[in-house]
Amino acid sequence: MKKNIQPSTCLAPVPVVMVTCGDEREANVLTIAWAGTVNSVPPMVSIAVRYGRYSYPIIKEKGEFTVNLVDAGLVEATDRCGVLSGRDGDKFSRAGLTKAPGVAVHAPYIAESPASLECKVVQEISLGSHALFLAEVVNVIADEKYVGANGALQIPDGVLVAYCNGKYVTTGGTVGTYAYTAKKKD
Numbered sequence: 001m002k003k004n005i006q007p008s009t010c011l012a013p014v015p016v017v018m019v020t021c022g023d024e025r026e027a028n029v030l031t032i033a034w035a036g037t038v039n040s041v042p043p044m045v046s047i048a049v050r051y052g053r054y055s056y057p058i059i060k061e062k063g064e065f066t067v068n069l070v071d072a073g074l075v076e077a078t079d080r081c082g083v084l085s086g087r088d089g090d091k092f093s094r095a096g097l098t099k100a101p102g103v104a105v106h107a108p109y110i111a112e113s114p115a116s117l118e119c120k121v122v123q124e125i126s127l128g129s130h131a132l133f134l135a136e137v138v139n140v141i142a143d144e145k146y147v148g149a150n151g152a153l154q155i156p157d158g159v160l161v162a163y164c165n166g167k168y169v170t171t172g173g174t175v176g177t178y179a180y181t182a183k184k185k186d
């Protein structure tokens, strides 16, 4: 038996990331679970930001931000950055995060993050409660232990954290690999 329930954003799990914005003089960080991959060439991601967030006008004005991936060691800081506002003081120090100068954007990145995606906003779409920023990834700063021999990011299973129905979860074991069904013999 199936039931029709109230429409809501039921997608889960989703990535949870810390988005840094601003510049060296005035930077902020906020937690975002409404983040997505939206294009391959050029590489593009999206973030959905509520208009009332302190970070919203900063991202809008600068047209840049950095998406910092989260591992288990960063969960506490991630939660903190999602409940505190930059209006009330420097969140980097309150969350125990190290601000590192951006490379391709003015926004700093989080030194403790396994990988940080530096992004330039291409388009902003007003959706209702949230503004959707579509942005091109112009540089990726990765912990060298996660860079494979081919130069691509290779983060093992279980390292990155996802957000699932109000919980921070790690992803379990591999249950398939990209296009494995195409290689299967009938």
Ligand SMILES: Cc1cc2nc3c(=O)[nH]c(=O)nc-3n(C[C@H](O)[C@H](O)[C@H](O)COP(=O)(O)O)c2cc1C
Residues within 6 Å of the ligand: 016, 028, 029, 030, 031, 032, 033, 034, 035, 048, 049, 050, 052, 053, 054, 055, 056, 078, 079, 081, 082, 083, 084, 085, 086, 087, 163
């Ligand atoms: C797990 C989690 C996910 C969140 N996802 C989003 C999101 O996708 N978009 C958003 O606008 N706020 C999101 N928030 C809330 C903001 O991170 C929070 O309001 C933060 O305090 C805003 O910081 P700011 O006022 O310094 O910009 C999330 C919070 C948590 C804890």
